[in-house]
Amino acid sequence: MSGRAAPPRVLTVAGSDSGGGAGVQADLKTMLALGVHGMSVLTAVTAQNSLGVQGAWELPVEAVRAQYRSVVDDIGVQAVKTGMLSSAELVEAVSDLIAGTDAPAVVDPVGVSKHGDPLLASSALDSVRTRLLPVATVATPNLDEVAQLTDIRVESERDLRRAAEAVLAFGPRWVVIKGGHLSGDAVDLLTDGSEEHWLRAPRHDNRHTHGTGCTLASAIASELAKGRSVPEAVRAAKDYVTGAIASGFALGAGIGPVHHGWKPNPPG
Ligand SMILES: Nc1ncnc2c1ncn2[C@@H]1O[C@H](COP(=O)(O)OP(=O)(O)O)[C@@H](O)[C@H]1O
Numbered sequence: 001m002s003g004r005a006a007p008p009r010v011l012t013v014a015g016s017d018s019g020g021g022a023g024v025q026a027d028l029k030t031m032l033a034l035g036v037h038g039m040s041v042l043t044a045v046t047a048q049n050s051l052g053v054q055g056a057w058e059l060p061v062e063a064v065r066a067q068y069r070s071v072v073d074d075i076g077v078q079a080v081k082t083g084m085l086s087s088a089e090l091v092e093a094v095s096d097l098i099a100g101t102d103a104p105a106v107v108d109p110v111g112v113s114k115h116g117d118p119l120l121a122s123s124a125l126d127s128v129r130t131r132l133l134p135v136a137t138v139a140t141p142n143l144d145e146v147a148q149l150t151d152i153r154v155e156s157e158r159d160l161r162r163a164a165e166a167v168l169a170f171g172p173r174w175v176v177i178k179g180g181h182l183s184g185d186a187v188d189l190l191t192d193g194s195e196e197h198w199l200r201a202p203r204h205d206n207r208h209t210h211g212t213g214c215t216l217a218s219a220i221a222s223e224l225a226k227g228r229s230v231p232e233a234v235r236a237a238k239d240y241v242t243g244a245i246a247s248g249f250a251l252g253a254g255i256g257p258v259h260h261g262w263k264p265n266p267p268g
């Protein structure tokens with residue numbers, strides 16, 4: 001007897017957050033909430049909690065390649081999302097794997113955690129610019145990552161367009177510049193260099209925002225896997241992350257996570 005039809009399959013290539021708020025854990029929770037089948041390639045393990053990152057250990061490149069091949073060659077993927085890649089060697093290996101995969105790729109060029117802990121070696125920045133961004137369907141840098149990659153400091157909404165042009169110059173098809181670190185409304189700019197979509201949401205006065213970036217990128221990948229266009233996928237993802245931030249909750253002594261299960265009736 002055959003079972004029910006399989007949901008769209010989405011693969012995250014990212015690091016583990018032991019506290020469960022960001023990284024692979026946030027990605028898989030987002031995927032479940034949005035009705036897709038989530039799968040993971042672990043790149044690194046972090047000892048992490050609401051106060052920050054206490055330690056990080058990278059996996060060998062063969063372990064990352066083997067996990068990726070196991071998933072893609074048998075199960076198949078309708079979208080890939082990348083997060084913490086840690087080193088130049090891993091950035092380059094993952095870029096090559098994505099280049100050989102026929103599925104859209106959402107690249108979150110994770111550089112540092114909310115608490116300022118490094119999640120990418122500075123020696124890997126050039127590989128992100130020249131190898132990873134060119135294979136991205138959508139890149140989702142926050143303002144610290146824009147500064148690391150382009151030297152542009154975004155201080156207000158007016159600077160978002162200039163930042164987007166600078167990131168697009170590295171080759172992703174689309175970019176979402178996340179204005180989450182500005183003040184006022186939470187405004188992001190999605191553009192491919194010709195179309196512009198401004199995504200505006202009220203800023204929630206909630207300090208429990210751990211995992212916002214991972215959640216947004218995984219939600220975009222989930223919606224792309226369902227066959228939505230990039231602008232539709234990013235709009236749906238923005239609504240999902242905004243709801244998750246609105247119901248973020250306290251855990252531990254520091255910054256708690258967004259609430260991935262905030263939607264009462266997940267699809268499927
Ligand atoms: N306090 C907030 N209220 C509403 N939306 C927010 C808030 N903080 C961040 N966002 C939104 O969350 C998403 C992730 O942005 P950001 O927090 O900048 O990413 P990162 O986690 O990579 O630093 C963006 O859509 C941003 O606009």
Ligand SMILES: Cc1ncc(COP(=O)(O)OP(=O)(O)O)c(N)n1
Pocket residue numbers: 014015016017022023024046048083084110112113114115119209210211212213214215
């Ligand atoms: C293992 C791991 N990956 C990525 C991040 C960064 O997550 P993000 O969603 O940007 O959330 P904050 O760190 O900004 O809260 C992470 N912390 N750990």
